[in-house]
Each structure stands twice: as C-alpha cells, then as structure tokens.
C-alpha cells in the first residue's frame with residue numbers, strides 16, 4: 001500500500017465503480033451500469049461534463065448518432081446527462097485522477113489532484129484523448145509565477161478586482177473574461193497575436209466598445225519575456241505585430257490559449273498501451289489489469305474506430321463484464337428496457353412496484 005494511504009488521512013470512500021472521464025462515453029457508461037443496478041462515481045479534470053463534445057465543438061452538429069439525424073454536440077451531452085439522471089451518479093468535476101493503485105483485495109485506490117480518494121470495486125477508464133490541460137504561457141521561468149500571478153483559469157473573479165490585468169488570447173474565454181473584468185479591474189490590456197478574434201461576435205463588439213470608451217486597450221503582438229521586481233512578476237515584454245518591443249506592466253496575467261489533451265497519468269498506471277491507447281479485448285473491454293476496463297477513444301483493439309457510436313457499444317458490453325467482475329455468482333441474462341420491470345424501476349418509469 002502506498003504512502004498516500006497513511007493513517008494520518010481520512011479513510012477513502014468505498015464505491016462500487018469509478019468512471020474516469022465524463023465525455024459522451026463515460027456518461028453513457030453511467031447509464032449502462034445503472035440499468036444493471038450498479039452505482040458509479042465519475043471524475044473529470046474539466047469543470048463540466050462533456051469531454052471533446054463540450055470542450056472542442058459544442059455548437060457543431062453531429063449526424064451519426066443513431067435515431068438523431070442531427071444533434072448539436074452540447075445537445076448530445078445534455079441528453080446523455082438527462083438519460084443518466086435516474087442513476088444518481090456522483091460527479092467529481094475539475095479534478096484530475098492522478099493515482100490508480102490496485103489493492104490486495106482486487107479493488108482499486110483512486111486519488112485525484114484535488115484530494116478525493118475512493119476505493120472502487122471496478123474502474124472504467126473513459127479518458128478519451130487524455131485529460132485536457134491549459135496551454136501554458138511559453139516563457140522560460142513562468143512556473144515560478146503560475147497560480148500566483150499567472151493564471152490559466154479563473155477560480156475567484158474577485159481576486160482580480162482592483163488589479164492591473166493582462167489577458168492573453170483571442171477566443172471565447174479571453175474575451176468573456178475581458179468583458180467581465182474590464183470595469184472591475186484597475187487597468188486591463190488584452191494581448192492577442194492578430195487583429196481577428198475567434199470569440200462570439202457580440203462579445204467582441206462589447207470589448208471594442210470598452211476600448212473605444214477608454215476603459216481598456218488592445219495590443220496586437222506576442223509575449224517574448226517576463227519582467228520581475230523583487231520576486232514578483234512586474235509584467236510581460238511583447239513584440240508587437242507592427243515590429244515594436246514594448247513592456248506591458250501587470251499584477252496578474254490571465255492566459256487563455258485553449259486546452260490540449262494529455263494522456264498524462266493514465267500512461268503510468270501499468271496497463272498495456274499501444275500507440276498511446278489502452279489495449280482491451282472486445283468481449284469485456286477489459287485492460288491488461290483485471291477489473292480495469294477502458295471504453296471510448298482511450299482504448300484500442302483490432303478494427304477500433306474512434307466514434308461516439310462505438311464507445312456506446314463498448315460501454316454496454318463493459319457494464320455486463322463489470323457486473324460479472326463485481327458479482328461473479330450472479331446469473332446474467334439479457335433484459336429489454338421495454339419489458340423489464342426491474343430495469344423500469346431503476347429508470348424510475350415503472351407504473352407499479354415490482355420485484
């Protein structure tokens with residue numbers, strides 16, 4: 001048992017299953033486990049459920065979800081959340097799973113960077129292309145200031161009220177926070193490498209109004225250095241698009257350069273990998289460690305296609321395998337939601353109380 005399980009800490013919470021990743025496939029895994037009467041805790045490093053659908057293309061239409069000729073990516077996530085509701089999964093969002101450790105009794109100790117600790121009977125990794133990480137400010141020595149004066153997300157907006165702010169980026173997050181913080185900050189500069197912005201047109205228009213009324217300024221250019229004063233960050237040096245070198249003083253730099261996926265800790269948990277994906281069989285979708293299953297974009301097997309549809313199928317079969325793993329003595333038989341009273345009871349749609 002690792003040091004992390006030292007007696008000084010509170011005991012981890014025992015749970016039936018843990019799903020790592022709340023993308024479309026992780027969300028459907030809640031449903032498939034729920035139909036079989038198995039409860040799940042689900043963890044994602046992002047602050048909201050939805051994986052790639054929500055993070056990368058929320059407004060794009062998807063055309064290959066069975067029986068939904070057209071469905072917005074965010075709409076699909078909303079529907080999956082609605083469908084999973086009867087099963088009361090516990091969501092741990094904004095937490096990266098950093099540790100998975102098999103225990104002697106066949107269970108797994110799961111720990112997140114935020115300090116959540118669970119003991120799971122079975123584990124499903126639905127980690128997609130990995131956990132999304134913010135793209136960092138590419139300046140030597142930036143680590144020294146990250147979390148203190150250089151930020152990649154806003155935890156408490158009030159921390160920035162009355163401060164001199166430099167916001168970097170040209171997408172929705174950069175523009176939303178620019179508009180939100182502009183009149184609350186002491187000063188605000190928006191730094192973007194070009195004149196065009198990728199954010200919602202209404203937000204861009206509002207930002208331009210704030211510039212016109214002298215409440216903030218835009219600098220077109222690229223940060224190429226940091227200036228320090230007594231161990232504090234004093235601002236960034238910037239090479240502007242029109243060829244000048246300028247200094248922008250700031251107490252806080254908020255860099256919104258988007259997110260990129262990182263397989264990260266999943267690669268270190270001892271499961272067999274092939275081309276940065278977890279090898280599974282196609283009967284149970286089990287990894288090389290019994291009791292750890294992998295579904296969706298994170299897994300690989302002969303003929304694998306990284307489609308949401310494939311992930312849904314994998315989640316259904318993995319649920320049966322997990323049921324067998326947790327309750328090997330239980331007889332398994334296929335039931336239809338249309339006719340199974342027990343499933344309808346679990347779904348909360350049964351008309352009469354049936355056992």
Ligand SMILES: Cc1cc2nc3c(=O)[nH]c(=O)nc-3n(C[C@H](O)[C@H](O)[C@H](O)COP(=O)(O)OP(=O)(O)OC[C@H]3O[C@@H](n4cnc5c(N)ncnc54)[C@H](O)[C@@H]3O)c2cc1C
Pocket residue numbers: 020021022023024025026043044045046050051052053056057061062063064095096097098126127128129130131132264265266295296297298306307308309311
């Ligand atoms: C632009 C675009 C368009 C697409 N269009 C289609 C389409 O039309 N049809 C289709 O079928 N597919 C499409 N796809 C692919 C589809 O989005 C993926 O197949 C699907 O999102 C995979 O779902 P998933 O749940 O396996 O993984 P993901 O959606 O990647 O979700 C995985 C989640 O796991 C989390 N995670 C990973 N590691 C950890 C960790 N250690 N701790 C905590 N959380 C972690 C991540 O933060 C993420 O939220 C498209 C993809 C893109 C980028």
